[in-house]
Amino acid sequence: MSMGTTFFGHASNVEVKVCYADGAExxxxxxxxxxxxxxxxxDGSHSIQASPDAVASTLAxxxxxxxxxxxxxxxxxxxQKGTHYRAENENQKRA
Numbered sequence: 001m002s003m004g005t006t007f008f009g010h011a012s013n014v015e016v017k018v019c020y021a022d023g024a025e026x027x028x029x030x031x032x033x034x035x036x037x038x039x040x041x042x043d044g045s046h047s048i049q050a051s052p053d054a055v056a057s058t059l060a061x062x063x064x065x066x067x068x069x070x071x072x073x074x075x076x077x078x079x080q081k082g083t084h085y086r087a088e089n090e091n092q093k094r095a
Contacts, residue, residue: 019031064087
């Protein structure tokens with residue numbers, strides 16, 4: 001069931017989209033984070049480290065479990081492999 005919730009953030013070098021991962025097979029990870037380097041809004045005055053690893057590390061420091069899927073994740077035969085970033089403080093785990 002879709003929650004219909006999407007959040008956008010803008011920096012000068014990247015657009016960050018966070019949306020509820022409805023129907024996702026990996027239930028430990030409730031949200032998708034999508035990074036787009038084509039920034040449509042130009043009002044962001046600061047840049048961020050926008051590599052998937054940098055964003056995942058920042059989110060894990062903030063208490064979120066993060067998973068970066070291996071290539072081919074959109075395919076039916078995807079092997080569900082990737083890199084896990086565990087929340088640094090398990091007592092404050094958010095996702």
